[in-house]
Amino acid sequence: MTQVPIVCAPHPPDWPVYDREAIRAASRLIAEGRTFDYARGDEIARIEDSFAGYHGGGHALFLNSGTSAILSALLALDIGPGDEVLCPATTFVSGITPVLLAGAAPVFVDGDPQTDTMDPEAARASIGPRTRAILVTHLWGHPADMPRLMNLADRHGLAVIEDCSHAHGARLGGRLVGTFGDAAAFSLGTGKMISGGTAGMLLTRDRHLYERACLLGHPRQRSRISVCDPDLAAYANTGLGGNLRGSPVAAVLAQSHLDRLDKLIARKRANLQRLSAGLSGLTGIEPPWTAPEADRGGWYGFHARFNPIALPGATREGLICFMKSAGARVAPATRLPLHREALFRDFRAGCLPDGLLPMRRGVAPPDQVTKCPVSDSIIDRTICFPAGVFHEACPELVDEYIAAAQAAVETFSQRAPGMTQSLRARCSRKHVKTE
Ligand SMILES: *Cc1c(COP(=O)(O)O)cnc(C)c1O
Numbered sequence: 001m002t003q004v005p006i007v008c009a010p011h012p013p014d015w016p017v018y019d020r021e022a023i024r025a026a027s028r029l030i031a032e033g034r035t036f037d038y039a040r041g042d043e044i045a046r047i048e049d050s051f052a053g054y055h056g057g058g059h060a061l062f063l064n065s066g067t068s069a070i071l072s073a074l075l076a077l078d079i080g081p082g083d084e085v086l087c088p089a090t091t092f093v094s095g096i097t098p099v100l101l102a103g104a105a106p107v108f109v110d111g112d113p114q115t116d117t118m119d120p121e122a123a124r125a126s127i128g129p130r131t132r133a134i135l136v137t138h139l140w141g142h143p144a145d146m147p148r149l150m151n152l153a154d155r156h157g158l159a160v161i162e163d164c165s166h167a168h169g170a171r172l173g174g175r176l177v178g179t180f181g182d183a184a185a186f187s188l189g190t191g192k193m194i195s196g197g198t199a200g201m202l203l204t205r206d207r208h209l210y211e212r213a214c215l216l217g218h219p220r221q222r223s224r225i226s227v228c229d230p231d232l233a234a235y236a237n238t239g240l241g242g243n244l245r246g247s248p249v250a251a252v253l254a255q256s257h258l259d260r261l262d263k264l265i266a267r268k269r270a271n272l273q274r275l276s277a278g279l280s281g282l283t284g285i286e287p288p289w290t291a292p293e294a295d296r297g298g299w300y301g302f303h304a305r306f307n308p309i310a311l312p313g314a315t316r317e318g319l320i321c322f323m324k325s326a327g328a329r330v331a332p333a334t335r336l337p338l339h340r341e342a343l344f345r346d347f348r349a350g351c352l353p354d355g356l357l358p359m360r361r362g363v364a365p366p367d368q369v370t371k372c373p374v375s376d377s378i379i380d381r382t383i384c385f386p387a388g389v390f391h392e393a394c395p396e397l398v399d400e401y402i403a404a405a406q407a408a409v410e411t412f413s414q415r416a417p418g419m420t421q422s423l424r425a426r427c428s429r430k431h432v433k434t435e
Contacts, residue, residue, distance in 0.1 A: 066187025170297030193298030196250030217244025284311025
């Protein structure tokens with residue numbers, strides 16, 4: 001038997017999408033050979049000023065990636081060998097790897113059961129004598145519990161770095177993410193809501209931190225322009241060793257998204273709220289939970305959850321298989337929580353192969369046996385919807401996704417008399433390929 005396609009409306013192209021104006025601006029730079037910038041030319045100045053302006057002020061530093069933004073923040077905060085940084089178990093890997101590059105040690109903290117963002121109580125329990133900072137991700141656009149994390153940081157004298165790479169324009173209690181901590185890092189690359197292909201931004205209200213970060217990655221003109229502290233300015237010619245400059249071509253592409261960020265967010269939010277509302281009526285597939293005081297901004301991901309207790313006849317793989325055969329681009333979560341990845345697991349155990357991370361030489365791993373049962377159980381129940389395509393108004397497509405999910409639930413529920421045995425057997429056997 002063949003499964004009737006349910007999702008038939010065309011999918012919009014995967015994000016990022018650039019308008020004609022952005023393509024023209026990028027082409028002009030290429031035609032003029034202006035593909036790099038040692039100083040702070042118009043394109044870089046404009047995106048830094050408008051990015052800081054959008055966030056109500058502060059200093060913005062345009063970089064070549066979000067990873068570079070996190071590394072810059074860590075080094076600018078003087079975090080290095082001997083220091084520990086509290087990190088979420090669930091995030092993108094390069095949200096954490098800069099901790100290793102800085103020579104410090106990540107300590108993984110379990111997630112909150114509803115959002116899988118860093119659980120403040122678990123964070124408190126993970127603080128030790130070497131803890132220097134909290135590096136927190138606003139996961140899939142949902143802001144972490146910043147009031148409690150900031151309170152914890154204040155009480156223990158810890159720095160806070162917000163990784164806002166999933167959460168451009170997200171808010172908690174009306175306040176934009178990226179404005180709570182000492183520094184915020186944004187990826188402005190890949191499929192992020194603001195994307196120049198590969199780029200990043202560091203945002204901070206602390207002038208000294210900004211200047212140190214600038215010196216780290218911007219030798220010559222840019223540091224001569226931006227570094228005023230006389231103790232630092234002496235090193236402007238050489239910088240401190242990194243080349244983390246972003247390209248003006250990436251800047252104009254990212255600028256085109258930043259200029260209409262609120263409009264982009266509104267469109268995506270309308271789609272994903274509609275999807276959430278539709279899924280919330282089903283038994284066994286739960287839409288992502290959003291706190292009443294939270295706004296997910298760019299909603300980088302849409303991770304629904306299979307509830308095996310509500311739908312005992314189903315498996316997550318079976319539901320995904322059914323929905324895929326109905327034309328929906330759903331997938332299981334592909335990444336492990338990071339405490340289970342070989343790199344971090346072996347690092348913690350003190351058994352990384354020789355020479356693999358020379359900056360870690362002689363530095364003891366944290367004496368921590370990481371258990372993150374909440375993040376572990378969430379990942380195994382996650383059903384990823386293709387959030388990246390829902391950036392233009394497409395209510396019909398959204399409704400078809402809801403219908404596909406509903407059909408899957410009905411098919412696997414015990415109450416479905418019309419269910420075909422063969423389909424059920426096929427979908428519960430088949431190994432579902434990821435992404
Ligand atoms: C994308 C991402 C990064 C890294 O950004 P790049 O621009 O790819 O270097 C860091 N943290 C999170 C949470 C991300 O999603």
